Ligand SMILES: Nc1nc2c(ncn2[C@@H]2O[C@H](COP(=O)(O)OP(=O)(O)OP(=O)(O)O)[C@@H](O)[C@H]2O)c(=O)[nH]1
């Protein structure tokens with residue numbers, strides 16, 4: 001390292017972070033709903049930061065009276081936070097808001113630390129979680145566009161090697177022009193690749209459809225407990241076939257319902273509020289399995305102070321994803337974390353669930369309500385059963401066996417070369433059978 005370098009962040013660790021949530025004085029004016037609690041928002045931002053393995057050294061809410069063009073938050077807050085950041089030796093500050101490139105640069109100077117905003121943070125998370133090829137391409141595209149708009153004085157020596165797309169450690173300033181060109185080229189290439197992936201997507205869809213069981217997707221706001229519930233439900237009902245799906249995709253598992261019917265349970269990426277517009281496509285691609293699901297279970301953190309606002313967020317994103325029809329019909333809701341409620345509120349939630357036709361009170365941690373949830377899924381799938389007539393070549397033993405396993409064979413006539421079956425099947429299974437192998 002040369003002589004004095006104003007970019008020198010000394011011993012600060014690039015993964016030790018301070019999280020700052022600028023809270024509008026009147027929350028109602030910010031997003032149109034007053035139901036969000038600043039402390040809950042701060043906790044959410046901390047949770048998101050932890051999701052990409054940052055070590056959170058401090059977390060603070062700062063009042064946002066009137067956004068300042070230069071730094072967003074007020075000068076007093078900037079100075080006070082500089083002390084905090086210095087004290088805990090944080091190399092990174094997550095500002096839970098949208099920052100303009102200028103604001104980001106000014107804050108980096110004032111704090112002598114790398115600064116990322118909510119979009120940057122969410123991009124890192126998507127980058128770490130995108131599983132499909134299309135998802136990865138969409139996230140890279142979104143993050144490059146974001147980076148290009150922010151190619152300014154940046155880090156020279158705090159590059160990160162792990163995960164994501166690494167814009168927590170940016171390029172040195174002499175490189176900026178070259179980088180800008182390179183990013184432009186890469187964006188053009190990515191768009192071409194995406195076109196191709198989209199063209200072949202239908203083929204993948206069909207392959208998925210050939211998975212011979214109904215797919216039940218757990219969706220919900222981030223931190224609602226989807227993964228915990230997924231693990232708990234699949235651990236409780238282990239299947240031999242489990243391994244196949246575990247290796248294909250760690251977030252899809254086969255499990256047996258009480259009736260013996262097999263389903264595929266799918267865990268998904270969590271929703272967040274204020275999803276930046278440029279990320280919607282990336283988010284959509286990471287959620288492809290939801291579009292493919294036969295049944296959607298909305299997992300809600302019923303102990304969260306913003307649970308209603310979260311519900312609205314999730315439902316509106318689902319509409320954007322094109323499954324509005326299912327939302328209108330009423331999603332199955334698992335009201336999770338009832339173990340955290342005080343006895344009175346808990347009873348209220350349980351009563352409410354008992355009254356609601358498609359609401360279940362559960363705890364992913366204590367196991368409460370899980371048997372009921374599985375039984376409910378059984379009923380929901382059976383309710384949509386229909387009777388279908390099917391003619392098969394006698395040689396198609398696999399299809400025959402599948403029909404006997406998934407359905408209820410009411411009548412069978414064996415001919416010379418074909419067999420005619422009358423079968424009661426789930427709507428989902430009937431559709432699946434139709435599309436099989438096509
Ligand atoms: N007390 C309690 N805690 C729970 C329950 N379910 C989940 N949690 C906790 O809530 C936190 C978030 O749980 P996850 O399962 O990771 O939530 P998620 O919905 O998968 O979150 P994302 O993957 O970020 O969308 C974890 O700390 C869990 O231990 C529950 O029923 N009771």
Ligand SMILES: [Mg+2]
Pocket residue numbers: 226227228267268270
């Ligand atoms: Mg999860």
